[in-house]
Amino acid sequence: MKKDFPILERKINGHDFVYLDSAATSQKPRQVIEAMNDYYTNYNANVHRGVYKISEEASEKYDDARSKVKNFINASSEQEIIYTKGTTESINLVMRSWGEKFIKKGDKIVTTIMEHHSNFVPWQQLASKTGAIFEVVGINKNYELDESELERKIKGAKLVAVTHASNVLGTINPVEKICKIAHDNDAVVLVDGAQSIPHFPVDVRKIDCDFFAFSGHKMLGPTGIGVLYGKKELLESMDPFNYGGDMISEVHVDKSEWNKLPYKFEAGTPPIAEVIGLGAAISYLEKIGMKKIREHEKELTNYAIEMLSKIKNCKIIGSVDVDKRLGAITFDIAGIHPHDLASLLNEKGIAIRTGHHCAMPLHEYLKLNATARASFYIYNEKKDVDALVDSINYAKKIFGVK
Amino acid sequence: MSEDIYQEFILELYKNPVNFGKIENADLHEQSFNPLCGDKIEMFIKLDAGRKKIEDVKFIGNGCAISQASASLLTEELKGKTLEEVDKMGKEEIIKMIKIDLSKNPSRLKCAMLGLEVVKKAINTSVKEIQRI
Numbered sequence: 001m002k003k004d005f006p007i008l009e010r011k012i013n014g015h016d017f018v019y020l021d022s023a024a025t026s027q028k029p030r031q032v033i034e035a036m037n038d039y040y041t042n043y044n045a046n047v048h049r050g051v052y053k054i055s056e057e058a059s060e061k062y063d064d065a066r067s068k069v070k071n072f073i074n075a076s077s078e079q080e081i082i083y084t085k086g087t088t089e090s091i092n093l094v095m096r097s098w099g100e101k102f103i104k105k106g107d108k109i110v111t112t113i114m115e116h117h118s119n120f121v122p123w124q125q126l127a128s129k130t131g132a133i134f135e136v137v138g139i140n141k142n143y144e145l146d147e148s149e150l151e152r153k154i155k156g157a158k159l160v161a162v163t164h165a166s167n168v169l170g171t172i173n174p175v176e177k178i179c180k181i182a183h184d185n186d187a188v189v190l191v192d193g194a195q196s197i198p199h200f201p202v203d204v205r206k207i208d209c210d211f212f213a214f215s216g217h218k219m220l221g222p223t224g225i226g227v228l229y230g231k232k233e234l235l236e237s238m239d240p241f242n243y244g245g246d247m248i249s250e251v252h253v254d255k256s257e258w259n260k261l262p263y264k265f266e267a268g269t270p271p272i273a274e275v276i277g278l279g280a281a282i283s284y285l286e287k288i289g290m291k292k293i294r295e296h297e298k299e300l301t302n303y304a305i306e307m308l309s310k311i312k313n314c315k316i317i318g319s320v321d322v323d324k325r326l327g328a329i330t331f332d333i334a335g336i337h338p339h340d341l342a343s344l345l346n347e348k349g350i351a352i353r354t355g356h357h358c359a360m361p362l363h364e365y366l367k368l369n370a371t372a373r374a375s376f377y378i379y380n381e382k383k384d385v386d387a388l389v390d391s392i393n394y395a396k397k398i399f400g401v402k
Numbered sequence: 403m404s405e406d407i408y409q410e411f412i413l414e415l416y417k418n419p420v421n422f423g424k425i426e427n428a429d430l431h432e433q434s435f436n437p438l439c440g441d442k443i444e445m446f447i448k449l450d451a452g453r454k455k456i457e458d459v460k461f462i463g464n465g466c467a468i469s470q471a472s473a474s475l476l477t478e479e480l481k482g483k484t485l486e487e488v489d490k491m492g493k494e495e496i497i498k499m500i501k502i503d504l505s506k507n508p509s510r511l512k513c514a515m516l517g518l519e520v521v522k523k524a525i526n527t528s529v530k531e532i533q534r535i
Contacts, residue, residue, distance in 0.1 A: 339439040339466035343407055343510060355439050369440035369464065398408050399467075400417075 001288070002379045004029040015349030018384045023167050023195060023328040023375035024353050025217045028281075032220055035280035036273045046269055048246070062272055065279030066262075072282050073212065074203040075229055079261035082235070083270055086226035087194040088118040090213035091161075093228055093265060094190055095122040097238040098211075099159070105131035107158040110187070112137045112145055112173075113365045114166040117358045119192040119213075123161050132158075138365065143169045143318050150178065157187040164196035168359045168373065169318040170301075170325035172196065179208045188234070194218055198285075198377065199326055200294040204229050216274065221281035225274035228265070235261050242267035293378055300376050301327040304385045311392055312402060317371055327376035330357070333392060335401035338372040344395040350387060407468065407502055407510065416467040421477035423460045429453065432524035436516055438509070441465025443473050445520045447480075456480045456488065459521075466513050472500050473517030485525050491518060 002008055005027045010017045019027060045055040047062045063078075070078045084090045099122075103109065109123045109132050127134035135153045140146050143166075154160060160182045165172045175191050182189045190211040196202060198219035204212045211234070216225040230238075240247055240258055244267035250257040258264045285293065302322045308314050313334040319325045333341055338354035345352055353373045356363045363369065374388055396402070425446035433444035443463035450457050459477040463470060479499055480488060496514050497504060504511040 337439075337441075337466035339441070339510075339513065340408070340468070356437075360437075363440075369442070399413065 002381070004031065004284075005379050006030060006033075008379060012349035012351075013347055016387075018348075018350040018387045020374040020376065020380070020384065020388060021351050021353045022198075022218070022377035022380075023326075023357075023373065025223065026198060026220050026377050027379065028220055028222065028277075029284055031284050032222065032277050032280045036222060036277040039273045039276050047272055058272060061276050061279070062270070065275045065282075068279045068282045069227055072202075072286070073197070073227075073229055074205050076205065077232060080229055080232055080235065082228040082230065082262045082265045083275060084213075084226045084228050085224055085271075086215040086217070087116075087192060087213045088226075090211075090226050090228035091119055091122055091190065091192065093241045094211050094213070094230070095126050097241045097265070098188070098234065099123075099126045100130075101237075101239055103127075103130050103132050103158060106133065108133040108135060108153075108156055109159045109161065110135045110137065110150075110153050110157045111161045112150075112163065113139060114145070114169055114171065114173075114359065114362050115161070115163050116167055116192065116194065117360065118194075119161050119163055119190070120361060123159070136361070139169075139171075142321075143171050144324065145171075145173055147174075151181055154178075154181050154185050154187060157182065157185060159190065160187050161190045161192070163192040163194075164202075165199070165326050165328075166318075166359075166362075167195050167328055168330050168357050168362055168371070170328045170330070171319060172324055172326060175207050175209060179210075183208070195326060195328065199290075199297055201290040210234055216278040216281065219281055220284055221278040222274045224271050225278050227278075232261065235265070240267070241265050244268050246270075288378065296378060297327040297376055298322045300380055300382065300385065301325065301329065303382055304329055304374065304376070304388070307385055307389045308392075311389065311396075313396075314392065317366065317368070327380075328373060329375070330371045330373045332368065332371050333396065333401065336395055336399050338370045340399070341372050341392070341395050344398060345388070345391045348387065348391040348394065350391055352388075407504075407507075409502070412467055412471045412500065412502070415471035415474045419461075419470055419474035421460045421474060422462060424462060425458060425460045428460075430524040430528050432520050432527060434516065434520045434523060436465070436469070436512060439466060439513065441469040441513055441516055443469065443516050443520050445473075445477075445517070445524055447521070447524060449485075454486075455482065455484050461517065461520075465516075468500070468502075468504075468510055469513040469516045472496060472514040473520075475499050476517040476521070480521065489522060489525055491522075 043054040043057040045058045047059040137150045188210045191209040193214040197214045212229040217223040247267040317330040342354040428446035429449040430447035435442040446460045448458040
């Protein structure tokens with residue numbers, strides 16, 4: 001499978017390239033690159049406008065991708081699949097089109113301390129603009145959501161915004177259960193699926209979430225394309241996000257009428273090549289099988305936790321139970337700043353992420369300035385973990401850390 | 403000039419930084435941090451009687467080896483310089499000072515520049531204050 005990813009054939013600083021930053025963005029297989037290349041080379045045209053051959057070809061591939069997305073997450077209808085620029089825009093769409101319409105002064109918005117900034121800042125800002133109450137649920141010593149605090153805070157909430165899986169801790173949240181509790185309290189639930197959907201099967205109807213947001217680029221697809229899934233009746237009740245072409249059915253000098261779903265939320269020429277690329281990525285993932293991907297990553301994560309635990313003064317910031325977590329492993333080496341560690345790993349051709357991983361509230365909560373993170377995907381192997389461990393030991397030697 | 407970042411003297415300064423600490427009643431005091439990596443630096447500057455020259459500098463902070471070692475070296479470099487001279491300093495001076503060629507490594511250059519950034523911020527704030535008076 002690794003041979004499908006041309007970038008992994010690169011040498012970095014004279015070493016085999018070991019890419020351990022898939023939680024930030026995944027690499028792309030040839031099949032995705034070629035699908036996009038094929039569009040630009042052979043049938044580049046705008047969609048849903050032309051009556052000529054290549055426009056029809058482009059429209060067909062474009063629509064076909066929406067049906068792939070719908071099936072991939074088991075949505076009821078393609079009308080519930082809205083294309084966006086990515087998870088961040090998906091969440092901002094809900095904040096603007098649903099939040100600004102329905103959230104009023106004194107309403108309660110609940111989120112968690114383990115959110116990525118993209119599912120934190122929009123709600124913090126909406127609360128501050130509307131005078132809504134902004135509640136943040138903390139975590140327990142196993143780096144899992146504090147469920148009793150969650151249940152307490154959900155009471156009387158109007159919106160619950162929660163990540164399916166943490167990009168820092170790797171923790172997988174019990175979103176099905178959260179949706180049940182939230183719905184018992186008449187709250188709407190938005191699930192940030194940016195980290196979950198690339199790594200295991202997702203069924204939005206089983207989860208019963210009201211909104212589900214994710215990005216193409218973390219699941220082998222291109223950047224610039226993401227998805228917002230929303231329950232039809234909710235999407236119908238919302239106002240448009242952007243105004244312009246395609247999102248209207250009729251425009252007159254004095255008034256306009258909105259197009260039907262999902263087009264109501266898709267103003268302007270869409271990112272056509274990116275949508276086709278996303279479709280190709282989904283086909284690639286489905287060919288391997290999401291269950292198989294999950295098994296592979298669980299095995300790798302287990303091995304990595306075992307090997308990292310053997311390193312003296314290496315602290316894993318996250319659960320060690322692979323059934324409850326993903327393969328994004330955040331750690332800290334006492335005596336070496338993560339930035340220095342990443343520079344030294346780079347000398348050996350290894351790419352890891354350092355900093356606060358767009359989760360500053362969580363780092364403040366855990367009293368950490370910055371951390372290092374290694375994250376795995378389908379193309380990683382045990383030997384990548386070995387290279388990571390060897391290079392951490394090399395960095396410790398340079399820094400004279402025992 | 404070396405492209406090798408982690409030379410002995412950098413690591414030594416990181417572990418035992420010179421001029422680490424605070425100056426009570428400092429004339430200029432400022433802090434800044436690099437949100438990308440969490441590097442944090444706070445500078446304390448004592449000026450001469452004419453308020454034109456730097457007499458003493460100390461810093462506190464935490465972060466990566468480059469940011470901390472560079473800030474520490476900078477404190478030595480600044481003593482005796484006029485505020486005007488310091489304001490003209492830029493990345494060439496910092497690269498020369500730390501003896502590591504970070505020109506092709508913009509993310510780490512940011513770490514190295516943090517100390518100077520804080521000092522310049524302190525100087526410019528004080529100039530504005532003087533103009534206001």
